Amino acid sequence: MEIKKVCVLGGSGFVGRHVVSRLHERGYSVLVPYRNYDRAKLLSVMPSVSLVPADIHDPEALKRMFQGMDAVINLVGILHERRRGDFQRVHVELPRKVVAACRAAGVKRLLHMSAIGVSPDGLSRYQRSKGEGEAIALAAHGERLAVTAFRPSVIFGPEDSFLNLFASLLHWTPVFPLGSPNARMQPVYVGDVAQAFAASLNNPATFGQRYELCGPKVYTLQQLVEFVAAVKGLKRRIIPLSDDMSSLQASLLGLLPVKMLTHDNYLTLKTDAVCNCPFPELFGIQPAALEAEAPQYLTPIAPPRFKRFIDETRH
Numbered sequence: 001m002e003i004k005k006v007c008v009l010g011g012s013g014f015v016g017r018h019v020v021s022r023l024h025e026r027g028y029s030v031l032v033p034y035r036n037y038d039r040a041k042l043l044s045v046m047p048s049v050s051l052v053p054a055d056i057h058d059p060e061a062l063k064r065m066f067q068g069m070d071a072v073i074n075l076v077g078i079l080h081e082r083r084r085g086d087f088q089r090v091h092v093e094l095p096r097k098v099v100a101a102c103r104a105a106g107v108k109r110l111l112h113m114s115a116i117g118v119s120p121d122g123l124s125r126y127q128r129s130k131g132e133g134e135a136i137a138l139a140a141h142g143e144r145l146a147v148t149a150f151r152p153s154v155i156f157g158p159e160d161s162f163l164n165l166f167a168s169l170l171h172w173t174p175v176f177p178l179g180s181p182n183a184r185m186q187p188v189y190v191g192d193v194a195q196a197f198a199a200s201l202n203n204p205a206t207f208g209q210r211y212e213l214c215g216p217k218v219y220t221l222q223q224l225v226e227f228v229a230a231v232k233g234l235k236r237r238i239i240p241l242s243d244d245m246s247s248l249q250a251s252l253l254g255l256l257p258v259k260m261l262t263h264d265n266y267l268t269l270k271t272d273a274v275c276n277c278p279f280p281e282l283f284g285i286q287p288a289a290l291e292a293e294a295p296q297y298l299t300p301i302a303p304p305r306f307k308r309f310i311d312e313t314r315h
Contacts, residue, residue: 001146003070003109003202007031009056009098010075012040014159015113018194019073024048026198033065057094062101071109071201074098074137079126079161080259091129092136099140109146111197112137116151116212117271124267138210146207148200150193153214153273156290157190158297165260166228167298170236177239179246180266181222185273186214189288192279199283206282214275215287221269227290231298 006023010016011032023030024046033054034040043049054061056076066072078090095112102110114137118130134149141147156163170176193213200206219227222240229236241249247266254262279287 001070001108001202001204003028005029005031005069006071006073006201007033007065007069008073008075009033009094010077010113011073012036012043013075014157014161015155015190015193016075017043018157018190019075019197020049021046022194022198023201028201031065031069033061057089057097059097059101062097063104066101066105066107069105069107071111072098072102072107073111073113073197075113077113077115077130079265080262081125081264082259087125087129091126091133095133095136099136099145102140102145106144108144109201110137110140110148111200112147112149114149114151114210116153116214116273116275117268118151122268123270124264126264126268127271134210138208141208146204148206148208149210150196151210151212152188152193153186153212153275154188155190155193156187156294160190162187163224163228163294163298166225167232169260170225170229170232170234173236175237175239176225177241177245177249178222178225179241179249179261180269181220181238181240181246183221183269183272184218185221185224186218186275187224187290188213188215188279189290189293192285192287195285196280196283199285203282211280212275212277213279213287216279216289218274219290224290227294228298231295 006028008016008020008030011020012034020030020043030049032043033052033056040051044051076094081087114134115130118127120128120131122128122131137147138149154162196213225238250261250266251263253260279285
């Protein structure tokens with residue numbers, strides 16, 4: 001199987017920009033559909049990347065875009081619903097449309113972004129919808145379409161909506177009530193996730209497989225918030241909430257126009273986002289440590305306070 005042309009759905013997003021960059025470095029010709037040109041325009045500086053306005057939820061538009069493509073990468077996902085049914089539309093119906101369009105256009109390779117801990121039987125609508133979408137993608141694997149799915153933990157990196165969110169919130173409040181403080185996760189660097197996608201594209205050993213992607217260390221949510229405060233040099237009182245109070249906090253925040261946290265997120269956090277195995281060796285990646293990468297974009301650093309935090313977390 002020779003792959004030269006790749007269509008990346010979600011290519012203008014946080015993870016997508018890194019994936020597109022890795023594909024460009026490897027010499028692939030990349031097509032990125034977009035809805036918001038302002039988010040996508042930075043990709044146009046790469047000579048091998050083409051941008052096209054499109055509604056990726058339109059089956060006919062997908063078929064047209066996939067014509068002449070050797071591979072499709074689906075990175076599209078959401079953490080919050082603006083309207084009830086958005087999870088179903090994005091995580092279930094879109095993968096089904098992508099598979100159908102791949103078959104109609106003769107695409108021979110599909111990479112699918114899932115998430116760790118998802119399952120059709122999950123506690124949250126997010127987990128159930130992502131699990132169903134992953135199952136649809138992997139069920140399409142066969143002689144004419146080689147499929148690989150990836151299950152990353154929480155992804156961090158420049159412009160992430162995870163550590164940067166906490167950095168912004170901590171900046172404005174001396175007291176921080178934290179819901180789900182004991183939720184466990186194994187954050188993975190966005191560059192490592194992008195590298196795994198790019199490395200698997202032409203590797204037959206990855207066909208039909210599903211890979212969990214995690215960083216080198218497990219943290220509780222409270223430890224991560226304390227880490228961000230230490231990097232920023234902020235002395236903050238973090239108050240861990242009980243399970244009942246965490247549920248109430250999430251429900252109340254979910255009523256705000258701008259969604260930072262919802263009750264569905266609270267349910268998702270009840271499942272550990274932790275890998276049961278090391279980072280897959282066949283990708284040739286030593287996963288980056290949070291302590292090495294995050295301070296580069298969560299500046300300024302307060303050296304004494306940050307050093308104390310690192311020393312304490314080593315034990």
